[in-house]
Amino acid sequence: MSSPSPQLDGLHYDVIVVGAGLAGSLVAKQLGDHGWRVLVLEAGTRTLDTWPGHLDAMKAYYGALAKVPNAPYRGNIAAPSPDLLDLEGLPGGGYRANGYFVQNGNLPYASDYLRAAGGTALHWMGLTPRMHPEDFAARTAFGYGRDWPIGYADLEPHYRAAERVLGVAGDAAEQRDAIGLPFPDGYCYPMHAIPRSHLDNVLAARLDGIPVRESDDAPPTTLRVVTTPHARNSTPDLRYDQGRGYRPAGAAGLPNYGERCVGNASCVPICPVQAKYNPLKTQATWSCKVDLVPRAVVSRVLANANGRVFGVEYQQYDDPASPVHTTRTAEADIVVLAAHAIENAKLLLVSRLANHSGQVGRNLMDHPVLLTWGLLDEPVGPFRGPGSTSGLECFRTGPARRDRAPFRIEIANWGWSWPTGSPSGDVARMLGITGDSGQPRGRGRFGTGLREALGRRIGRQISLQFAVEQDAESRNRVTIDPALRDRLGNPRPVITYDLSDHVKRGIAAAKAVSDRIFGILGAEDHTDYAPGPFAPGHFRYDGRDFVYHGAGHGAGTHVMGDSRETSVVDSWQRCWDHSNLYAVGCGSMPSVGTSNPSLTMAALALRSCEQIHRDLMDLHRPRVIRPVRVARARTGEGRT
Amino acid sequence: MDSRHAAPSPEPVEVPPECRGFVAISVRLTGFDEFDLRATGMVRLYHDTTVDQVGREAVGRFIDDLAAVGGDPDDLADETSRDIARAITHLWYLGVWPQLARSVHAALGREKANVAFMVSPEAYTEGLVWRTFHGHAPGAKPPGFGTWAAPPPGAAPLPAADCRTEGAA
Numbered sequence: 001m002s003s004p005s006p007q008l009d010g011l012h013y014d015v016i017v018v019g020a021g022l023a024g025s026l027v028a029k030q031l032g033d034h035g036w037r038v039l040v041l042e043a044g045t046r047t048l049d050t051w052p053g054h055l056d057a058m059k060a061y062y063g064a065l066a067k068v069p070n071a072p073y074r075g076n077i078a079a080p081s082p083d084l085l086d087l088e089g090l091p092g093g094g095y096r097a098n099g100y101f102v103q104n105g106n107l108p109y110a111s112d113y114l115r116a117a118g119g120t121a122l123h124w125m126g127l128t129p130r131m132h133p134e135d136f137a138a139r140t141a142f143g144y145g146r147d148w149p150i151g152y153a154d155l156e157p158h159y160r161a162a163e164r165v166l167g168v169a170g171d172a173a174e175q176r177d178a179i180g181l182p183f184p185d186g187y188c189y190p191m192h193a194i195p196r197s198h199l200d201n202v203l204a205a206r207l208d209g210i211p212v213r214e215s216d217d218a219p220p221t222t223l224r225v226v227t228t229p230h231a232r233n234s235t236p237d238l239r240y241d242q243g244r245g246y247r248p249a250g251a252a253g254l255p256n257y258g259e260r261c262v263g264n265a266s267c268v269p270i271c272p273v274q275a276k277y278n279p280l281k282t283q284a285t286w287s288c289k290v291d292l293v294p295r296a297v298v299s300r301v302l303a304n305a306n307g308r309v310f311g312v313e314y315q316q317y318d319d320p321a322s323p324v325h326t327t328r329t330a331e332a333d334i335v336v337l338a339a340h341a342i343e344n345a346k347l348l349l350v351s352r353l354a355n356h357s358g359q360v361g362r363n364l365m366d367h368p369v370l371l372t373w374g375l376l377d378e379p380v381g382p383f384r385g386p387g388s389t390s391g392l393e394c395f396r397t398g399p400a401r402r403d404r405a406p407f408r409i410e411i412a413n414w415g416w417s418w419p420t421g422s423p424s425g426d427v428a429r430m431l432g433i434t435g436d437s438g439q440p441r442g443r444g445r446f447g448t449g450l451r452e453a454l455g456r457r458i459g460r461q462i463s464l465q466f467a468v469e470q471d472a473e474s475r476n477r478v479t480i481d482p483a484l485r486d487r488l489g490n491p492r493p494v495i496t497y498d499l500s501d502h503v504k505r506g507i508a509a510a511k512a513v514s515d516r517i518f519g520i521l522g523a524e525d526h527t528d529y530a531p532g533p534f535a536p537g538h539f540r541y542d543g544r545d546f547v548y549h550g551a552g553h554g555a556g557t558h559v560m561g562d563s564r565e566t567s568v569v570d571s572w573q574r575c576w577d578h579s580n581l582y583a584v585g586c587g588s589m590p591s592v593g594t595s596n597p598s599l600t601m602a603a604l605a606l607r608s609c610e611q612i613h614r615d616l617m618d619l620h621r622p623r624v625i626r627p628v629r630v631a632r633a634r635t636g637e638g639r640t
Numbered sequence: 641m642d643s644r645h646a647a648p649s650p651e652p653v654e655v656p657p658e659c660r661g662f663v664a665i666s667v668r669l670t671g672f673d674e675f676d677l678r679a680t681g682m683v684r685l686y687h688d689t690t691v692d693q694v695g696r697e698a699v700g701r702f703i704d705d706l707a708a709v710g711g712d713p714d715d716l717a718d719e720t721s722r723d724i725a726r727a728i729t730h731l732w733y734l735g736v737w738p739q740l741a742r743s744v745h746a747a748l749g750r751e752k753a754n755v756a757f758m759v760s761p762e763a764y765t766e767g768l769v770w771r772t773f774h775g776h777a778p779g780a781k782p783p784g785f786g787t788w789a790a791p792p793p794g795a796a797p798l799p800a801a802d803c804r805t806e807g808a809a
Contacts, residue, residue: 061779062761065736195789205798234785263787266779273782379795383775385788413788414778423769427733431726437742437754444726446713451671451772454733459773459792 008311009329013039013291014616016312016332018298018347020046021119022598023585023605024338025279025286026165030609032290036616039291039330041314043079043339044116046294049280051254061270069123069269069552070112076320077487079115079297084550086112087536095536102484105476105497108536111366111550113340117294118280120340120552121598123269125387126276128168128229128599129408130159130181132397135593138471142401144502145471146363146590149562149571152182158603160187163229164241166277166602167249169194170229178226179393190246191234193227194261197413198381199462200225200390203521207392212516214400214509221394223517225411228391231277231599232267233260252280263385265414295320299327299490301335301351301581309335309353309581315488323487333619334580334612337558338605341587342493345478345557348568348583350491354558354575359568361479363472363556365592368499368537368548370407370466370507371419372514374523379459382415383423388465389413395513396594405506407468408594409513415461418549419527421534423458430454435533462523466510468548469594470503472556499548504541507548553597555586572611573604580615584608661703662687668711669729672768677732680766682759686731689759693737694724698748720744735763 015031017024020042028038047053061072068084075081086099087108097103113120133152138145163170169191175181196204204225211220233248240246250258251274261275274281283292293316300313311331317324337344345361348354392409400406416422428434430450432442445453476498480491499507511527518525529545531538537548561567564576573588575581584605586597657663657678666677666686677683691699702721709715713729716722723744730738738756739745745754758764765780774792776783791798 058779059761062764063758065756065758067778195786197788198791198795201789201798202795260785262782262784264779264782265776265788270779272779379773379792381775381788381790381792381795382773383770383778384783384792389788424734424736427730427769428738431730433726433730433738437739437745441723441726441741443714444722444729446669446671446725446729448671449714450729451768454769455772455774458769458775459794 007329008331011039011328011330013037013330013332015039015334015336015612016041016330017336017338018312019043019119019337019339019343020117020279020283020292020294021338021340022121022279023601024119024336025282026602026605027336027338027584027609027612028290029282029286030606031612032287034613035289036613037289039293039332041296041298041312041330042117042292042294043297044076044114044294045074045320046117046292047074048116048118048122049252049283051251054251054253054274057270058272061266067269068112070114072270073114073116073122074320076115078295078315078317078320078323078325080486081115082112084110084112089531089533089536089538091532093531093538093540100486100492102481102492102494103497105495107498107539109364109366109495109497109550109554110537110548111552111554113342113552113554115343117283117292118278122278122280124552124598125268125596126231127388127596128163128166128170128231129595130175131593131595131600132179132181134397135591135595138401138591142399144401146559146561148590149560154571155600155603155607156182156184158607159599161606162599162602163189165282165606166231166599167191167233167246168229168231168599169234171227174227175229178224180397188237188239189229190240191236191248194230194232194234194386194389196227197385197389197411199413200227200411202376202380203411204390206521207517210520212513212520214395214512218400223392224394225390226393228389228410230386232386233258233275235260249277249281250274252278252284261386265383265385265387267387297325297488297490298339298347299350299488301337301347301353302329303351303353303578307578309578311335317488325488334582334615336612337581337583338585341554341557341585342478342495344583344585344587346480346491346493348558349478349480354568354577354581354583356564356577357566357568359474359559359566361557362474362477363559363590364476364478364495364497364554365470365472365556365589367467367551367553367592367594368470368503368507369551370468370510370546370548371463372466372511372518372525372527373416373419373461373463374518374525374527375457375460376462376521376523377460380462382413382458382461383417385413387412387414395510403505404509405469405471405503406594407466407506407510410465410467412463412465415458416463418465419463422461423454426454426458464514464517466507466514467551467594467596468503468506468510469592471500472559472590473500478557499539504539504546507546508541508544511546551596553586553592555589555592555597557587558583559590560588561590573608574611582608582612659683659687662690665703665706666728666732669713669725670732670768672732676768682735682763682766685759685763686728689731689737690724690728693727693752694748694750698724720747731759733769734767735759
């Protein structure tokens with residue numbers, strides 16, 4: 001039940017979209033192109049879609065001491081964002097959470113997001129692997145997590161549509177052959193694959209075709225280095241779209257700039273030339289039917305007693321450094337929440353909507369990432385090119401999923417930057433500077449000796465990133481507490497998070513695989529999972545230490561299903577309880593597989609647009625005495 | 641003009657290069673030559689930062705200590721001077737003034753917070769550390785499409801069959 005209606009401002013649209021990130025920008029684009037009037041309300045600021053705004057973010061990134069994903073983007077107390085620096089590991093294990101999130105789980109939810117026009121996809125890595133067909137039914141096939149109400153085949157055309165709007169570079173034949181992904185005959189991605197890094201080639205030369213066992217009694221798995229699809233501009237494929245080809249989208253805010261990736265090696269947190277897709281590129285193509293209002297924090301979704309929503313209440317502010325704001329309302333026939341999995345859940349909880357199933361905010365998932373790192377016996381050229389250009393895909397599927405979570409292995413192109421903060425840490429250590437300024441310092445080395453030692457060490461750094469599937473668990477959840485609010489008076493997300501034993505077994509298996517790969521490579525393993533300030537994700541399992549990191553892939557909090565009793569949204573991401581309220585984004589995913597989820601989120605959003613358009617058409621159709629069921633059935637417009 | 645009738649030209653004035661002493665010391669600290677250091681454009685900023693952070697007196701003692709050991713920073717014995725050497729080197733390699741050792745911070749009686757900071761946005765892009773392994777600062781000085789596929793200097797050649805360069809058209 002919602003509170004009594006506030007005084008309405010009289011602003012009326014066909015659709016209100018809450019959040020100008022990846023999903024919201026795509027929804028606004030599709031519906032605006034169909035002629036619907038769309039209001040996009042963005043909680044954060046809109047400074048990044050002009051070239052001066054982009055350059056300001058570059059300066060902030062250069063000037064930041066810790067190059068965390070949110071480093072380039074200015075802070076905002078009216079619409080605060082969680083930050084990786086909010087988490088601190090404790091000396092004996094455990095963690096402390098500062099900042100926007102309140103965390104009370106056994107383990108920390110270790111990911112951030114960004115509240116600003118463009119959203120978190122401003123600092124995504126840009127990898128766009130599809131989910132595997134077997135990922136959609138892990139409960140049925142392997143006995144863990146939740147099943148999707150739709151399958152790969154339902155989503156396949158939308159994957160293709162998403163690959164077009166994001167501009168994906170990849171090798172479809174290799175994806176089919178190495179991973180078993182079904183594509184329509186003759187399909188190619190819009191652009192040729194991003195070239196492999198030298199490191200990829202070194203690993204392929206040493207690993208391809210070699211069988212490894214993750215434990216002594218496990219069947220062998222054959223290693224193969226596979227190039228990763230990216231939403232990153234490469235060389236257009238002339239065969240694309242039946243020979244029509246593809247024109248890459250350049251930078252937002254500066255015409256005729258951007259296009260192919262030039263190897264800045266800073267995809268996360270910011271691509272200087274915008275060769276990587278970001279939602280600002282989509283916003284630049286919005287029709288004039290779409291209005292974007294930034295600095296508008298939606299505080300509540302407004303609903304009638306009959307269960308239909310009719311608009312939102314939002315807080316408009318001028319200065320992101322001050323909590324001064326004006327409360328306004330806007331109305332629409334359909335409201336689409338696209339504010340991030342955690343923000344969507346928060347809004348539904350605040351508005352007391354959509355929660356017949358009791359699942360709102362539950363099933364919070366991420367991809368816990370296990371990092372391993374070592375030194376190869378020769379220079380590998382770290383810190384060049386996109387963050388990862390290839391991976392090992394062979395542990396993503398198969399019956400081993402019954403026993404342990406599956407994982408995708410990304411070959412990291414940026415040395416030890418993620419696990420140890422290289423090269424800053426290397427420089428400090430070689431100078432004798434320890435983390436604690438109260439401790440005596442080493443003598444340190446200087447001059448040519450320092451220069452050569454650093455080059456030898458950093459130049460040989462390799463790292464593997466194991467993205468482990470996390471299963472949906474109702475105990476992992478977002479709640480709100482009236483006593484815990486941000487400066488605008490909106491509740492802060494209270495997060496309870498942990499890893500299941502299924503996930504922990506996946507992490508342990510990943511480490512075992514890493515040990516074998518490092519052995520084959522002849523790499524000197526430097527992996528270290530000691531607790532400490534930079535290891536908030538430390539835990540012990542089966543007598544051994546591990547540290548996981550967040551992948552920024554928050555999901556599951558308004559979970560999709562086939563029943564109102566057990567899920568929040570239907571397969572169109574439409575709330576079961578409110579026929580004109582949609583919640584789109586990774587929050588709808590019942591499982592995340594081992595794929596970076598943005599492509600799947602985009603495919604789902606595009607699929608939802610079809611249904612939103614049908615809903616709007618229905619609302620605008622004159623009432624007829626005799627329903628024209630035959631015609632609707634023939635055009636396939638029946639709702640499921 | 642006929643030079644025979646011109647007034648005798650004044651002695652040519654030698655204009656000293658900027659921060660000559662600081663650069664000479666920085667060459668010994670970093671292992672990079674004067675040309676490389678000056679080309680970063682950071683000499684004045686780093687010099688001023690150093691003086692600002694530890695004070696003229698401490699810088700003077702550091703210069704004297706270094707001179708006393710023949711200019712080789714490896715032989716610096718005084719812990720304060722040695723920590724200043726670490727800080728200046730850290731600055732050159734990363735663009736970041738580091739936290740000083742707590743004891744040195746106290747000994748210098750600094751009236752400012754003992755915290756690390758990036759000296760300027762450009763200081764990050766001019767960090768020397770990237771050059772030690774033939775790299776570049778991420779987000780700056782991009783080498784161009786597909787360059788990441790090329791082996792770095794010193795890498796063993798790959799078997800030709802395993803060199804995949806698809807899409808690098």
